[in-house]
Amino acid sequence: MNAANSTIKRIVRKTVKEDWIDFMFAHMDPMLTTNRKMARVLSIKDETPDIKRITLRTNRHWSAFKAGQYATFKVMIDGVFLERCYSLVSPPNSEVIEIAVKRQPYGRVSNWMHHQLEVGDTIEMADVAGEFVLPQTTPDSLLFIAGGSGVTPIFSLLVEAITRQSNVDATVIYYANSKEDLAFGKEFDKLAEKHPSVTVHYALAEDGDAGSFSIEQLAALCNDYSDRETYLCGPPGLMSVVSKVWEAQNITPRLNKEVFGLPAIESDVPANKMPIMLRRSQQELLNSKPSLLESAEAAGARPAHGCRIGMCKTCSCTKVSGVVRDLVTGEIDDQPNTQIRICVSEPLSAVVLDI
16 A cells, blocks of 8 residues: 555656645645645744744654754745744754744844744745764763854753763853843753753853953863863854964864854955856846845845855855855855855955856
8 A cells, every 4th residue: 555655646746746736735734745844833932032932843854953953944024935044942853843033133034933923834944954063972071152042052952962961061151141131041050950060151241241251251160171072152253252262272173163143254355346247147246245145136136045144055056266255264265166155255356156
C-alpha cells in the first residue's frame, strides 16, 4: 500500500505543479503542503517590553536542527514577501519551536509580528542554518557573552550544554538596559540555582559603568576567560569591543560569534564613485549606500534579499568582476566569478554583478 501511495505521489507531482497543489491544500489547511515547511502559531507572549516570545508547531516537512541555529521565516506584508532570520529557542528535534522577536523601530517584519501576527496564523519557513553551535564534544569550560536579542541563541546553547552534561562549567555575562529588558531572566536564574556549576551575571546599563563591557569587568566576573570556549552574540558595539580583547590576547580561535546586525561602517571609499553594473538587467548605477544591496535599491533595482545582515544568503549572487569588502568579516574579495552576499558587501572598485 505504501509503495502504491508513493507511486501515486510521484505521478501527481510530475503532472501537477506543486504550487497548484499547495494552493488547493491551503483552502483546507495551510499546514498541508507537498514540500513547503509551514508553522502554526500556538502562543504569543511578552518576554520583555520589546521582545515577543512566539511558539509555533511545525508541519511534517520540518527538519532537525542544532541549538544555536536559526530559521528563515517568510511573511507577506502589503503584498510583498519578506524574509527574516530568527534563532530557535526550543530544544532541538522538537515539532514545537520557539523564537524571540525583538521589535525594531523601523523593522517591517518585527513590527508586523508584534502587532499583526495572531495565534492560529501560519508562517512559511525555510531550512535551518548557522554554525553558531557547540562542538560534538562539549568543552570542559564555557563562557557565554550576550547582549540584547543576542541572548536568544546563547540561552539555547546553555540549555544544550547542561542537557549534555548537567555539571558543565559555564559562565554567562548578559548585557541589557534594565531588569525588565532581561529576556529569559527567570529561566537563567532557575538554571543557575539548579546547577551550581553555572554562573549567571547581569550587566545592566541602568547601573552605570557596571553595564558596560571592559577588560577589568571581564576579569572580575570570569578570571579564567582566556581558557574557556567562548560564545558571543549581541549588538555590533559589544561584538567589536569583546572581539578586540580576544584579538589582543591571541585567543580568537576560542571565540565563536553570531552577528545580529551589521557593524558600524568606517569606510574610506569616496561615496558615489564606484559604478555597479547589473549584467542581466543591463542596469548601471553608482554606489550611494554602504552595501551593494542598498545602492541597488536606491537606484530602483529590486534584487532578491531576506535578512539584510548576511545570514540567510538569499541575496547571494555571482560577482563577475571587481573588488568588494565583506562588512561583517572585513575580508577583501578581488577574484572574478565568486559568490558574494550583496547585503554585506561594499564595493571598493567598479563591480559587475550577475543580476
